[in-house]
Amino acid sequence: MNNKVLIKLLVPEIGYSFDVFIPVNEVVWKIKKMLAKSISDLTGGVLDVNKNYILINKTTSEIYANNSTILKTNIRNISELILLTARG
Numbered sequence: 605m606n607n608k609v610l611i612k613l614l615v616p617e618i619g620y621s622f623d624v625f626i627p628v629n630e631v632v633w634k635i636k637k638m639l640a641k642s643i644s645d646l647t648g649g650v651l652d653v654n655k656n657y658i659l660i661n662k663t664t665s666e667i668y669a670n671n672s673t674i675l676k677t678n679i680r681n682i683s684e685l686i687l688l689t690a691r692g
Contacts, residue, residue: 633670
């Protein structure tokens with residue numbers, strides 16, 4: 605499992621949290637799309653996959669840039685990330 609990290613994903617919009625493995629060689633925008641789609645499927649469509657989302661580190665409050673690969677961020681095993689709807 606060297607190519608994946610286990611994160612805790614918090615989704616305040618729907619009041620859920622998930623433990624998720626994400627690939628470290630993907631860019632953030634693809635991970636956000638994948639997470640939104642997976643959560644929508646798991647919750648019966650509660651999360652709108654057509655919205656834009658931001659991914660934030662719960663501990664550092666860092667907002668991850670869309671074109672960064674996960675490996676080049678500080679996201680590691682047991683990182684807690686928040687998926688929020690982007691505004692404006």
